[in-house]
Amino acid sequence: MRIVVCIKQVPDTTEVKLDPKTNTLIREGVPSIINPDDKAGLEAALRLREQVGGTVTVLCMGPPQADVALREALAMGCDEAVLLSAREFGGSDTWATASIIAAGLNKIGYDLVITGRQAIDGDTAQVGPQIAEQLKVPQISYAEELYNEGEYMIIKQNFDDRYNTIKAKMPCLITILGEFAIPRYMTVGGIVDAYEKEITVLGFEDLKDLLNPEFIGLKGSPTNVIKSFTKQAKGQGTKLADLSADEAVAAIIQKLDEIHII
Amino acid sequence: MDFKLSKTHLLQQELYRKFAETEIKPIARDMDESEEYSMELLEKIQKCGFLGIPFPKEYGGAGGDVLSYTLCMEEVSKVDASTGITISVHTSLCSTSIFDYGSEEQKEKFLRPLIDGSKVGCFGLTEPGAGSDAGGARTVANLDGDEYVITGTKVFTTNAGFADTFLVFAITDKSKGTKGMSAFIVEKGTPGLSVSANIPRMGIRAASNCEVIYDNVKVPAANRIGKEGDGFKIAMKALDGGRIGIGAQSVGIAQGALNEAIKYVKERKQFGRTISAFQNTQFKIAEMQTKVDAARLLVWRAAKAKDDKENFGPYAAMCKLFASEVANEVTRGSVQLLGGYGFSREYPVERMMRDAKITEIYEGTSEVMKMVIAGNMKIK
Structure with a gap:
């Protein structure tokens, strides 16, 4: 079984600085880590490999500095690493990112794709599902447990108010919750090996036949960030006292009408 | 001239630091108070490869180097010096001696389990009457057929409380002074080998540190590391x-x-x-x-x-x-x-x-x- 885990390198802080011109993240000077949910994804894949064999490939889209995140994943026990990196990929939103990663996955091949639920810098939880859409494979999100049964994966999804247990035929894509498991440490020998391995770098030229170049990068992204700002805390609100039920309903409807919600 | 660590060393340092902060720091005080090293922690240390850092992979080591080993020693000792000495005695004293002087058979039999993390080693040189003057040791090893019989007392042997492999130094020929000392491997459980309770100390109290008594301990001649007289x-x-x-x-x-x-x-x-x-x-x-x-x-x-x-x-x-x-x-x-x-x-x-x-x-x-x-x- 060929398992591919998609990881993102994220800043190790909640105080993210934005470039005021492009409204994208400034990565320089901020320590970087593997996104925690994605690290749980690595752990899930390594455990699955222990159960059924096969290989675990770690894949990351990012600048050349993402190399260290891939080395860390190799040092945890992944077999190979792929970096998707090109100037053309820069500034991609979630859809464009998913397009590029899907192209990378089609290039290298996969039976099972694992991603983290969401990244701590963007918190969109969109890239995993969007990759599945573009690959046209089943997507099972919010996985808390998973195991293999022949050509199927059995996944327990946690939706806070309920659990779903899903049986999905591979190839498929699973997004993992950070709560899945505490990721293993790297090993010292693993780090030595990680730096002896070659990381496959796929650039624009390698993937251009597998994607639509108009839908990648800053220009190809359907989402445009107009403005970034710190959300203001909500005020006290309006309190209407001593109203009958009918009067209260009328007041609420009037208020909703005023702010164009209805 | 370059004072920068390589990428490999930096990632190793990050591992050592994170492990120390997460696994050791929260229990360091309790271990000091109880004067007992956590076997659960030792198992985690073994699993991450900290007991075989500067040894080649062909013997089950991590394939790292001495510089990486010093980074490990610094990071663990930042939060707990007892962990530092536990790793140090196992690595620098016991395992390195077998790596440097052991035969291929001895490396396979004794070194591999030490550096792949399945066994722990200790080093017995100091005696009640021989500290800085290590040559004044009185523990003797007499050849009897194809066995040596070791008798004597070693003190302040770090790791002895839980070690599997005891590297011990004994006099095989008193007339030759320091050139009459030889090195032997004694395995845990060998009849005549007994380890005292932890010696009460001022510091590094979590580390195991004991008196070890060798009372007519018989070891095969094949357990001698190096030649007779190489011990010192x-x-x-x-x-x-x-x-x-x-x-x-x-x-x-x-x-x-x-x-x-x-x-x-x-x-x-x-x-x-x-x-x-x-x-x-x-x-x-x-x-x-x-x-x-x-x-x-x-x-x-x-x-x-x-x-x-x-x-x-x-x-x-x-x-x-x-x-x-x-x-x-x-x-x-x-x-x-x-x-x-x-x-x-x-x-x-x-x-x-x-x-x-x-x-x-x-x-x-x-x-x-x-x-x-x-x-x-x-x-x-």
């Missing part, structure tokens, strides 16, 4: 290398205490401002950090020399001499900056100050280090 040479070479580890441990203790002090002075307010705002505090911290950095560079120089197969002995002695003195000075200074809280066992700096003292004593006292350094300079 093997022990001295092991200690030369061990001193790099103790230097790194000292740097770790010092930096760990200083980090605690830095955190404290930024929070503690007296006379209406944080005590970090006083120039005395700033100067004190500047002096201490400078000394810690100097000690670290001496450690790295010795490690690099050993990795490059140069004559590292004098460098190792210098780094241990200086770093151990810095560890004592900086931990004492850190306790002073924390004032009454520093003296309290609620904060870790008093433990670090107690732990620092032994670095000036074991694996060669500061006085012995000066003998080595001056001897190498041909000062007679």
Whole structure:
């Protein structure tokens, strides 16, 4: 079984600085880590490999500095690493990112794709599902447990108010919750090996036949960030006292009408 | 000339640091109070490969180097010096001696399980009557057919309480002085081998440190490491290398205490401002950090020399001499900056100050280090 885990390198802080011109993240000077949910994804894949064999490939889209995140994943026990990196990929939103990663996955091949639920810098939880859409494979999100049964994966999804247990035929894509498991440490020998391995770098030229170049990068992204700002805390609100039920309903409807919600 | 760590070393340092912060720091105080090393922690250390860092992969090691091993020693000792000495004695003294002097068969049988993390080693040289004067050892090993019979008492044997592999030094020919000493491997459970309870100590109290009695312990002649008479040479070479580890441990203790002090002075307010705002505090911290950095560079120089197969002995002695003195000075200074809280066992700096003292004593006292350094300079 060929398992591919998609990881993102994220800043190790909640105080993210934005470039005021492009409204994208400034990565320089901020320590970087593997996104925690994605690290749980690595752990899930390594455990699955222990159960059924096969290989675990770690894949990351990012600048050349993402190399260290891939080395860390190799040092945890992944077999190979792929970096998707090109100037053309820069500034991609979630859809464009998913397009590029899907192209990378089609290039290298996969039976099972694992991603983290969401990244701590963007918190969109969109890239995993969007990759599945573009690959046209089943997507099972919010996985808390998973195991293999022949050509199927059995996944327990946690939706806070309920659990779903899903049986999905591979190839498929699973997004993992950070709560899945505490990721293993790297090993010292693993780090030595990680730096002896070659990381496959796929650039624009390698993937251009597998994607639509108009839908990648800053220009190809359907989402445009107009403005970034710190959300203001909500005020006290309006309190209407001593109203009958009918009067209260009328007041609420009037208020909703005023702010164009209805 | 480049003082930067390589990418591999940086990632290893990150692993050591994260492991120390997550797994060791939360239990360090309890281990010190109970004077008992956590076997659960030791298992995690084995699993991450910390017991085989500078050994080749062909024998089950991590394939790292001495520099990486010093990074490990510093990071674990920042939070717990007892963990430092546990790893150090296993690695620098026991495993390295077998790696350097063992036959291929001995490496397969004894070294592999030590460095792949399935067994723990210890090193028995010091005796009640033979400390700095290691050549004055009285433990004897008499050849009887194809076996040696070992009789004697070793003291302050680190790791002995849970070790599987005892590397012990005994006199095989009294008439030859230090050239009459040989090295043997004794496996746990061998009849006649008995280990005392932990010896009560001032510092590194979590580490296992015991008296070991060899009462007519019979070992196959095949368990002798090196030739008959090589023992003293093997022990001295092991200690030369061990001193790099103790230097790194000292740097770790010092930096760990200083980090605690830095955190404290930024929070503690007296006379209406944080005590970090006083120039005395700033100067004190500047002096201490400078000394810690100097000690670290001496450690790295010795490690690099050993990795490059140069004559590292004098460098190792210098780094241990200086770093151990810095560890004592900086931990004492850190306790002073924390004032009454520093003296309290609620904060870790008093433990670090107690732990620092032994670095000036074991694996060669500061006085012995000066003998080595001056001897190498041909000062007679």
